[in-house]
Every structure is written in structure tokens, then in C-alpha cells.
Amino acid sequence: MLSRWLPFEKPLVEIEEQIEELKRLAARENLDLSDKVRRLEDHKRAVMEQMFAELTPWEKVQMARHPKRPYPLDYIGALCSEWLELHGDRAYGDDGAIVAGFGRFSGRAVAIVGNQKGRDTKERQERNFGQASPEGLRKAERVMELAARYGRPIISLVDTPGAACSPDAEERGISEAIAHSQLIMSQLPVPIIVVITGEGCSGGAIATALGDRVLMLEHSYYSVISPEGCASILYRDPAKAPESAEALNITAEDALRLHIIEEVIPEPLGGAHRDFGLMCKSLGATLERHLGELSQIPGPQLIEQRYARFRRLGDFEEQPSVAHPELNGNGPKEAASQLNGL
Amino acid sequence: MATAGSLKDTLKTRMGITNSESAARLEEIPEDLMTKCDNCGTLLVTKDWLRDLKVCSRCGYHARLSAPERIELLVDPDSFQEWDTSLAPRDPLHFPGYQEKRTAAQVKTHLKDSCVTGAATLEERPIAIGATDFRFMGGSMGSVFGEKVTRLLERALEEKRPAIMVISTGGARMQEGLLSLMQMAKTSAAVARLQNAGVPYIVVLTDPSTAGVQASFASLGDVIMAEPGATIGFTGARVIEQNLKIRLPKDFQSSEFQMEHGQLDLIVPRAKLKETITQFLGLLLD
Numbered sequence: 281m282l283s284r285w286l287p288f289e290k291p292l293v294e295i296e297e298q299i300e301e302l303k304r305l306a307a308r309e310n311l312d313l314s315d316k317v318r319r320l321e322d323h324k325r326a327v328m329e330q331m332f333a334e335l336t337p338w339e340k341v342q343m344a345r346h347p348k349r350p351y352p353l354d355y356i357g358a359l360c361s362e363w364l365e366l367h368g369d370r371a372y373g374d375d376g377a378i379v380a381g382f383g384r385f386s387g388r389a390v391a392i393v394g395n396q397k398g399r400d401t402k403e404r405q406e407r408n409f410g411q412a413s414p415e416g417l418r419k420a421e422r423v424m425e426l427a428a429r430y431g432r433p434i435i436s437l438v439d440t441p442g443a444a445c446s447p448d449a450e451e452r453g454i455s456e457a458i459a460h461s462q463l464i465m466s467q468l469p470v471p472i473i474v475v476i477t478g479e480g481c482s483g484g485a486i487a488t489a490l491g492d493r494v495l496m497l498e499h500s501y502y503s504v505i506s507p508e509g510c511a512s513i514l515y516r517d518p519a520k521a522p523e524s525a526e527a528l529n530i531t532a533e534d535a536l537r538l539h540i541i542e543e544v545i546p547e548p549l550g551g552a553h554r555d556f557g558l559m560c561k562s563l564g565a566t567l568e569r570h571l572g573e574l575s576q577i578p579g580p581q582l583i584e585q586r587y588a589r590f591r592r593l594g595d596f597e598e599q600p601s602v603a604h605p606e607l608n609g610n611g612p613k614e615a616a617s618q619l620n621g622l
Numbered sequence: 623m624a625t626a627g628s629l630k631d632t633l634k635t636r637m638g639i640t641n642s643e644s645a646a647r648l649e650e651i652p653e654d655l656m657t658k659c660d661n662c663g664t665l666l667v668t669k670d671w672l673r674d675l676k677v678c679s680r681c682g683y684h685a686r687l688s689a690p691e692r693i694e695l696l697v698d699p700d701s702f703q704e705w706d707t708s709l710a711p712r713d714p715l716h717f718p719g720y721q722e723k724r725t726a727a728q729v730k731t732h733l734k735d736s737c738v739t740g741a742a743t744l745e746e747r748p749i750a751i752g753a754t755d756f757r758f759m760g761g762s763m764g765s766v767f768g769e770k771v772t773r774l775l776e777r778a779l780e781e782k783r784p785a786i787m788v789i790s791t792g793g794a795r796m797q798e799g800l801l802s803l804m805q806m807a808k809t810s811a812a813v814a815r816l817q818n819a820g821v822p823y824i825v826v827l828t829d830p831s832t833a834g835v836q837a838s839f840a841s842l843g844d845v846i847m848a849e850p851g852a853t854i855g856f857t858g859a860r861v862i863e864q865n866l867k868i869r870l871p872k873d874f875q876s877s878e879f880q881m882e883h884g885q886l887d888l889i890v891p892r893a894k895l896k897e898t899i900t901q902f903l904g905l906l907l908d
């Protein structure tokens with residue numbers, strides 16, 4: 281029972297238990313309690329509506345990490361009439377943390393890449409908790425380049441706590457793999473739609489998030505660093521993650537306000553996992569709309585627009601120009617000229 | 623570097639100075655006469671150490687350089703003209719403590735942010751060059767840094783100048799949140815355009831070159847050189863050790879480690895950087 285509930289969902293537990301108790305009683309005693317049940321369900325709905333409209337950033341993080349949260353393969357299974365998963369980076373191995381392949385979505389052949397976590401302990405380990413290794417990103421790149429050669433649009437579903445964190449990943453160039461995936465995505469002449477479905481955390485997320493459209497599910501998060509990691513640095517205490525989540529501006533609303541995403545896709549009341557069918561319906565409709573718009577744009581223009589989309593991201597100001605005193609061939613050249621001058 | 627006071631104490635002990643007259647004379651020695659190597663602790667004559675470009679003559683340790691020092695080291699004398707000197711950071715997220723930290727860094731370094739870019743010549747060849755300054759909030763990449771690197775790469779493309787980036791950074795700047803993450807995409811996309819146009823792009827990795835910067839434009843050079851003994855990687859060794867409950871060897875993520883694993887083209891001592899870059903550009907372009 282407990283695993284179904286997040287800490288902030290506690291007020292709901294009581295109501296749900298009451299409803300179940302009433303239903304059991306009605307069945308056992310052959311009574312008509314449907315009126316009472318309906319009233320309780322209305323009450324529950326009202327409580328939920330308020331609760332999920334006012335989630336704190338940290339509560340959103342917990343929603344994004346919910347053990348029942350739908351993962352890319354769930355969405356692919358529900359949204360595609362055909363699906364053929366492809367494997368391997370042709371150099372080292374096949375990374376279970378990344379799924380990549382071709383499918384047919386709404387009659388259209390598309391390539392899909394995504395971060396896949398696991399449902400049970402064994403699968404979680406096999407998939408390394410959705411943390412891509414270099415070979416996973418290189419597999420994704422391979423499939424995306426193949427898609428581009430055949431004019432297939434690309435859908436990238438992002439749900440990762442970050443890239444693989446291990447000596448192996450470092451030895452095989454996780455930095456280069458993240459960098460190169462971004463470089464490749466910036467140059468593909470086909471539509472790319474990115475959806476952050478759960479966790480969009482740090483380099484592991486941006487590695488496959490360079491799209492023409494970037495969308496977020498309502499209770500997903502997108503961040504430069506995990507709230508725990510930020511808390512360790514900022515407060516020297518990972519337990520201060522809720523404060524960090526606040527400071528980092530990681531919710532879908534924040535990302536929309538900062539012009540980092542185009543759209544927030546609403547989730548069913550209580551989260552994507554509570555009504556997966558409804559979630560798929562709205563995700564599918566949103567993807568279809570964006571694919572329709574983007575497929576009108578010629579490839580070279582897509583590349584230009586995608587460049588411009590990321591090019592304008594950043595917040596800075598112009599202040600009176602002051603050349604650095606140690607540089608520019610004038611002014612006192614303290615430390616710098618010491619090196620060459622002696 | 624140790625403070626002058628403690629250096630003088632060390633000298634006194636070493637030279638066996640006990641009487642007050644000699645000790646008093648020692649006090650007259652200019653404070654910066656000696657410099658202690660951060661790696662092996664050897665006391666070096668500052669003048670010699672500077673002549674050696676802040677490399678320890680005993681153990682070869684390459685001390686960190688500021689961005690201005692970096693640029694002076696690699697370009698023809700007086701040829702540097704700084705670009706985008708007016709770009710200054712803001713505080714888009716009103717992040718706790720950001721403004722204070724940044725102001726302190728600005729006062730300390732005379733820089734507006736952690737990255738310096740501009741035009742220069744290298745053995746008379748026009749180049750675009752940028753360097754990051756670790757003293758400024760760990761050389762971290764926020765909006766200004768990302769914008770400056772992107773403008774540098776775009777201008778290199780426009781003017782067909784080879785681009786050189788010298789890296790010293792702890793990664794993306796968390797105080798600007800997602801906007802910092804987006805600089806990874808922005809700079810990586812700018813490198814792609816430079817590649818398409820056939821304009822050389824050289825990366826020099828120095829200590830440290832890690833995280834979000836290493837996972838974007840700093841890993842995308844046509845050629846990637848590193849100074850000896852630099853720390854280069856994505857996730858910090860301490861974080862990996864904590865997460866996996868393992869111990870890592872001391873040389874994990876060193877330049878030499880990355881060379882062994884095929885992540886670098888060359889390890890180049892500081893004194894040879896300028897001529898190696900010049901040679902490479904000549905082989906590509908002349």
C-alpha cells in the first residue's frame with residue numbers, strides 16, 4: 281500500500297480507505313451505499329484537485345520519480361501500431377538505459393529514442409536506472425542519423441536522473457558522447473520533438489533534448505543538476521534538496537516561463553500513472569499536432585530554426601564596456617606580462 | 623600557494639637562522655621572492671617559476687593560470703583585442719547568494735564573468751581565442767560564458783579564423799539553472815557549424831576540465847590537447863566514489879588517464895602549447 285503513496289498524498293489515503301471500506305460493506309451486507317460512495321469520491325476529487333494544482337517543486341520531483349510513472353516503452357507500446365527496437369552502438373555494447381528504434385505512430389513511420397528505467401530491482405540494475413552510458417548515447421545517435429537519412433521524424437522521450445556515473449562511463453568518454461549527441465541533433469534535417477516525461481536531469485538529459493520542440497509533462501522536472509547534488513554543494517547537506525528544488529526553478533511552469541520549452545502537457549488528475557490511457561491520449565494528440573506543423577518545414581530550414589531556437593537562450597545584459605586591464609595591449613599588465621616578460 | 627609569512631618561516635628553519643639580526647634581514651626580502659609548489663611543496667624562486675610559466679621545475683606541476691595569463695601565453699604579444707566586453711551576468715532565478723558570490727569574483731578578477739574571448743594573431747595568423755578563468759566561480763558556464771563562446775565560434779566562422787578555446791572549469795553554473803544547461807546545446811550546435819565550414823577548432827584542456835563544459839563544446843575540438851596532470855572528466859571522482867562505494871586510483875581522470883583511454887589527441891607541456899597549436903594549424907591550412 282505504502283509504495284502507492286507519496287508522502288504528500290497522505291490525506292488521500294484516509295479517503296480512499298473509507299471508500300474501499302464502504303464498498304466492502306455494501307457488498308457484504310448487500311446494501312446500497314452508492315450515494316455515500318459518490319459523495320466521498322467527489323470529496324476525494326476536490327482534495328486531489330487542490331493538492332496536485334499546488335505541488336511544490338520537490339513534490340514534482342517525487343512525482344517524476346514515482347515508481348509507477350509510465351516509462352518510454354510504456355508510451356511506445358500504447359501509441360505505436362508497430363515498433364522495432366534496434367540495439368547496440370556498433371563499437372562496444374548495447375546499453376539498456378537507452379531504447380531506440382522505429383515505430384509507426386498515427387500512421388506515420390517515426391524514430392523514437394528514450395531513457396528507460398526499470399520496474400523491478402533486476403531490471404533497474406540492467407537498465408542502470410535510466411542513466412545512459414556512452415554506448416547508449418551512441419546507439420541513439422546512430423538511430424537518429426538513420427532516421428534522418430530516410431526522412432523519418434524523431435521523437436525523444438527524456439526520463440533520466442543523469443548520465444551514467446561510473447569509472448567505465450568515464451573511460452569510454454561519457455563527456456564526448458553527451459557533447460557529440462548534441463552536435464549531431466543540431467544538424468539533422470528532420471523534425472525532432474523532445475518530451476521530458478519524468479526526470480530531465482543535467483547532461484544526461486540535454487544529450488538527447490536538442491529538438492525543434494521541447495515539451496514537458498505537467499509533473500516532470502528539468503534541471504541542470506539534481507536537487508540533492510545542488511544541496512550538497514550549496515548547503516553541504518543533501519537533505520536540503522527541497523530548498524534546492526525551489527531555487528533551481530525546475531518545474532514545467534518554470535521552464536515555460538524561461539522560454540526553454542514550448543508547451544506543458546497536462547497530466548491526468550494525480551499524475552500520469554493514475555490514468556495512463558488518458559495520458560496517452562493527450563500525449564498522442566500533442567505529438568501529432570507538432571509533427572503535423574514541423575513536417576511542413578523543409579529540412580535545411582528546420583536546422584536553421586533549431587539553431588536559432590537554442591541560440592537565443594540565455595539571460596545577460598550589456599554593461600559599459602571595460603577591457604580587462606591585463607589584456608588588449610594597453611594598461612598595466614601585471615600578472616599576465618610577468619609570464620612572457622621575464 | 624603558501625603565504626609569504628609561512629614561506630619566510632620555512633626559509634628560516636631551512637637556513638638555520640636563529641639570531642635576530644639575520645632574521646630581521648630575511649624580513650626585508652620581498653614577499654613574493656619565493657613560491658611554494660602546490661603539488662610537491664618545493665620552494666621555488668618566484669622569478670624562475672614565472673619564467674617556467676608557473677610550472678614546477680622539480681615535479682612538473684602546472685599551476686592554474688588566469689584567463690588573461692592564458693591568452694598572453696598563447697598569442698603574439700600585444701595582438702589580443704577583446705570581444706564582447708560589455709556582456710555581464712544577471713540573476714534570472716534570484717538564486718540564493720549568487721549576486722554576492724559573483725560580485726566577489728568580479729572584484730577579485732577584474733572580469734565580468736568567467737570567460738574571456740577575442741581576436742589575436744598566432745605567429746601572425748589571425749585567430750579567435752577564448753579562455754576560462756577558474757578563479758571566477760570555478761570557471762563555471764552560465765549565460766554570459768555560453769553566449770561569449772557561441773559568438774566566438776560564430777565570428778570565427780564568419781571571418782574564417784581558426785578558433786581556440788582554453789578550458790579551466792568545474793562545469794555548468796547551477797546558479798543560472800536550466801539556462802546554464804541550455805548553453806551546452808547552444809555551444810555544441812555552434813561547433814557543428816564551424817565543422818561544416820571547415821574552420822579549425824582547437825581545444826586545450828587544463829586543470830580542471832569537467833562536467834557540463836566537458837560534455838559540450840570542450841569535447842568537440844578537431845584536435846584536443848591537454849596539459850600534463852590536469853583533471854578531465856564528467857562526474858567528479860568523489861561523487862563516483864560516494865555513489866558506487868568504491869575507491870578510485872589517484873590518477874583517475876588525469877590527462878594521462880584520458881590519453882590512455884583515447885579521449886585526447888595530445889598531452890602538451892605548457893611551454894610547448896603555442897608551437898604545437900601553430901604547427902597543427904599549419905598542417906591543416908598551409
Ligand SMILES: [Zn+2]
Nearest residue numbers: 659662678681
Ligand atoms: Zn612541484
